[in-house]
Amino acid sequence: xxxxxxxxxxxxxxxxxxxxxxxxxxxxxxxxxxxxxxxxxxxxxxxxxxxxxxxxxxxxxxxxxxxxxxxxxxxxxxxxxxxxxxxxxxxxxxxxxxxxxxxxxxxxxxxxxxxxxxxxxxxxxxxxxxxxxxxxxxxxxxxxxxxxxxxxxxxxxxxxxxxxxxxxxxxxxxxxxxxxxxxxxxxxxxxxxxxxxxxxxxxxxxxxxxxxxxxxxxxxxxxxxxxxxxxxxxxxxxxxxxxxxxxxxxxxxxxxxxxxxxxxxxxxxxxxxxxxxxxxxxxxxxxxxxxxxxxxxxxxxxxxxxxxxxxxxxxxxxxxxxxxxxxxxxxxxxxxxxxxxxxxxxxxxxxxxxxxxxxxxxxxxxxxxxxxxxxxxxxxxxxxxxxxxxxxxxxxxxxxxxxxxxxxxxxxxxxxxxxxxxxxxxxxxxxxxxxxxxxxxxxxxxxxxxxxxxxxxxxxxxxxxxxxxxxxxxxxxxxxxxxxxxxxxxxxxxxxxxxxxxxxxxxxxxxxxxxxxxxxxxxxxxxxxxxxxxxxx
Numbered sequence: 001x002x003x004x005x006x007x008x009x010x011x012x013x014x015x016x017x018x019x020x021x022x023x024x025x026x027x028x029x030x031x032x033x034x035x036x037x038x039x040x041x042x043x044x045x046x047x048x049x050x051x052x053x054x055x056x057x058x059x060x061x062x063x064x065x066x067x068x069x070x071x072x073x074x075x076x077x078x079x080x081x082x083x084x085x086x087x088x089x090x091x092x093x094x095x096x097x098x099x100x101x102x103x104x105x106x107x108x109x110x111x112x113x114x115x116x117x118x119x120x121x122x123x124x125x126x127x128x129x130x131x132x133x134x135x136x137x138x139x140x141x142x143x144x145x146x147x148x149x150x151x152x153x154x155x156x157x158x159x160x161x162x163x164x165x166x167x168x169x170x171x172x173x174x175x176x177x178x179x180x181x182x183x184x185x186x187x188x189x190x191x192x193x194x195x196x197x198x199x200x201x202x203x204x205x206x207x208x209x210x211x212x213x214x215x216x217x218x219x220x221x222x223x224x225x226x227x228x229x230x231x232x233x234x235x236x237x238x239x240x241x242x243x244x245x246x247x248x249x250x251x252x253x254x255x256x257x258x259x260x261x262x263x264x265x266x267x268x269x270x271x272x273x274x275x276x277x278x279x280x281x282x283x284x285x286x287x288x289x290x291x292x293x294x295x296x297x298x299x300x301x302x303x304x305x306x307x308x309x310x311x312x313x314x315x316x317x318x319x320x321x322x323x324x325x326x327x328x329x330x331x332x333x334x335x336x337x338x339x340x341x342x343x344x345x346x347x348x349x350x351x352x353x354x355x356x357x358x359x360x361x362x363x364x365x366x367x368x369x370x371x372x373x374x375x376x377x378x379x380x381x382x383x384x385x386x387x388x389x390x391x392x393x394x395x396x397x398x399x400x401x402x403x404x405x406x407x408x409x410x411x412x413x414x415x416x417x418x419x420x421x422x423x424x425x426x427x428x429x430x431x432x433x434x435x436x437x438x439x440x441x442x443x444x445x446x447x448x449x450x451x452x453x454x455x456x457x458x459x460x461x462x463x464x465x466x467x468x469x470x471x472x473x474x475x476x477x478x479x480x481x482x483x484x485x486x487x488x489x490x491x492x493x494x495x496x497x498x499x500x501x502x503x504x505x506x507x508x509x510x511x512x513x514x515x516x517x518x519x520x521x522x523x524x525x526x527x528x529x530x531x532x533x534x535x536x537x
Contacts, residue, residue, distance in 0.1 A: 029089060029404055036402035040089055043082040043399055046074040055084025057235065068384070068412070068496040075413055080398040086235040088114060091390075091401045092408045096420070096443035098396040099409050102388055103443065103451030109135065110389040111453075112406045117238045118231035119498065121256065122224050125308065126315030127456060131389075139456065141304060142312060145289045146460055152360040154460065157196045158467035159358045165189040165468065166475045174510035179481035181505035186327045189468060190320035191218055197460075198316045199266045200285030217262045220255035225321050227252045229498045263310045267291070286316055316457070322382045323461050325499060327468060328506035329380040330373055333427055335478040335508045336487055340429065344369050345513075348470045354515045355474065363466045371429035373465055377447035379427060384412035384500045386449055411446040412500065420444045427487065474513065481507030 030037035110131040120129040243249035334341040416424040448455035
């Protein structure tokens, strides 16, 4: 063999050895640490072995079941288990006591960056994705944007946009026979609301935006949202340059540029109006509040720069998709439970009247509707699982999770456990009556996460959903749609990527509601009482 051949063989052998070591390191983050490996492997696994590089992910994507079904099946080995997502070791928990250890301590607030890479690409660098001191700074500033006095100002916007949905978007399809997927309609109204509450664009400013440009922005948001979910289940696409090689990847980066461009344009326009003293269309928009921030007196807390404001705007816009999803699930549930729907309508008529406006206090008074929404989020948690980075060894019920793992918590499983919920498959809003919640573990119900990283906008979301449902239910009776005629069929239609969803659509039918006097006895009685009191004076 000549020298060149020997050299080629030596180089090839060296490359193979390096490749073998690289694969081993990618596959085994516990290399050289037997104690951590033993702690991880002490948790049961639903699988006999894991595949190199891919880990256990192919089993979750295996035919014969949805991702949701395959994921829930993994709990057959116990309430806590381990699995590999690519080269990332996961310990999955489902007990409320363990959730409290992880989310209630404040020690595990960081989210694992490899998993949240796709989420960050869509949400931007905002509260949902950033970690550490930067997260604490943003959280402190943004908390002021959700003060109840500011939420009061948003209610008029919620009502106006809800009426637009009911009168303009839904009326042509409300014939009692047409099945429609309500998610795009709810996404429309939540997007419309965001243009005003987040960007400060009132109706006049909204109309001034070129409709084609505005539609491109909405389309970009919808496409980016779908791609975020697709990438989570294909970890090789979490590598940006690999993703860019795909047609969807190139389209995503173009959509991302469009979303950023829109945010920059709005921020610059807002800053110009602030400088020249122009009267702002909305003094209480999220953007206004972020731009008016001032550093703390001791200099410890700086203000947010434009890039950070853009990230928070993107986050605020993005989470509206979750509100649209919750509303979609709620409408299907009301269609399948007409007795509950009637009770919600009765409460709406009692508090708001048959066609009157809405205000902060009456919306807060819709207690039964709130219980309906809470029960919807119990049975159909939009965020079916959440993850945290394990930065130090931590003891939970079934063992010690070693540092370096990812910790997953699965509300989609916990919310259906008979040990925690009586008849968990039955839709029962009254399980959220105060007296029935008193003895329940506070971490047994996680619709908006929990602990320090709970959803900062949950009161905003609840008010908006109440306003939309109130307007819709006063106008229309909701009936089951094609392909979803029972609660069992609804459960069989579920699937999950990043969020819980209905791949075949959130299908219902709408029929104009006849609001005669018999439909609103309490409201009529309240008017009579008010009249008698007024005439007595």
